[in-house]
Amino acid sequence: MHNFALIGSAGYIAPRHMKAIQSTGNNLVAALDHSDSMGVIDSFFPDADFFTEFERFDRHVDLLRRVNDGREVHYVSIASPNYLHDSHVRFALRSGADAICEKPLVLNPWNIDGLREVERDSGKKVNTILQLRLHPAIIELRDKVKSQSRVRKYEVDLTYITARGRWYLQSWKGDEKKSGGIATNIGIHFYDMLHFIFGRLCENVVHYCSPTKVSGYLEYENAHVRWFLSVDEHDIPLPSLSAGHRTYRSITVDGEEIEFSNGFTDLHTLSYEEIISGRGFGLEENRVAVETVSEIRNATPQGIKGEYHPFLKR
Template identity: 70%
Template sequence: MKNFALIGAAGYIAPRHMKAIKDTNNNLVAAVDKNDSVGIIDSHFPEAAFFTEFERFDRYIDKLKRKNHGSAIDYVSICSPNYLHDAHMRFGLRAGADVICEKPLVLNPWNIDGLQEIEKDTSQKVNTILQLRVHPSIIALRDKIQNAQLTKKCEVDLTYITSRGKWYLHSWKGDEEKSGGIATNIGVHFYDMLHFIFGELQENVVHYKSDTKSAGYLEYENARVRWFLSIDYNDVPDDVKATGQRTFRSITCDGE
């Protein structure tokens, strides 16, 4: 059994981390969030210590480490806003734990270099969650592409519209300095998926960018990709709206 600490316990994705920790027969020892609407903890780990101040959480984690009789944290699970991921990963590594962090790991690519250095210094490891890489249909498409004798690049169109309410732009997710914007906050999984399937990135062009939508062109070793991301309900196709749905997802590869 491994000991976990959780940063961002009141966040949208935190309950999935709690459930995963429990389902794998591990233990959540401590959690922190400046917001205290965290009753979900009772469903999984009611005995976990909870803090609303990071400094007290930090002190508690350090105390567990110094006790040195099996109570130290093995993993720090990070569900905090995007702009805090870098600092929270550094904290976890320096606390002597491996880290599991939600996407995106960082907002500025050069910050990865610093994380790698701390990994080497501490002998701990950062892990991120790229769930599309284990999706059966994505694996099947990747295998198909790798086994095909391609004579030309695949033509790919990716559209992802996930309608969000007025709250979105008033939260940290609507602040580009905190979320990285639509492409980073919503598109990161798709970009990774495209890289996973079609190989190394060769060209990257952004054609349009606003607070609510973004579009562009990506070229990989084996594909030419046109992509469009939006949180605007007006972009949902009328036939989809007619069914009551507020989201629309489409990926076509050579028309399929």
């Protein structure tokens, strides 16, 4: 049994980490969040120590390491706001624990280089949650792409709309300096997926960007990709919206829909199984996606011209 600590334990994604820790037969010994709305932890680890101040959490994790009574932390899971990931990964490594970090690992590519130095100095490992790489439908598509020899690249349309209320722009997620913007916050795992399936990134164009939506064109070694991301419910196609759906997810390859909506909730547990077995995704697996969103964030939108996503016409 391994001991875990969890940073960002009151957040949206934290219960998936708690479930993954529990389902893999491990124990959560300490949790940290500035919010004390932590009733969810009772369903998983009611005996875990909980802190709302990082300084007390830091002292506690250090004490567990020094006492050497079997409660020392082996893994620190990180589900805090995006801009804090870099700092919290460093804390994990310097505390003598491996890190398991939610995406995005960092906001800027050069932060990966800094983490590599800390990883080398500490002798510990940075693992990341890139769960789409473990999705059976995505693996099947990747294997198909790798097995086929084509003169023409695949034509791909990626659309992801997840409606958010007015709170979104008032939270850290609406602050580009903290979240990295829409492309980083809700899209980085899709960019990693595209790189994982279609290979090297060759071109990155942004057509439109606002606080609630962003769209552009990516060319990979084996695909042309038009993409559209949004948190605006008005972008959801009317049939889905009328049916009460607040999320719309679609990826088509050469006009054929790829179904990968099912199975999302268990991929964190599978990710933990892979990490504990020594097969986790490390720093370099994140580089292309982090570079992609960094370029998107700093690009000048070109407007509706060229290979733009059809949703932009709406």
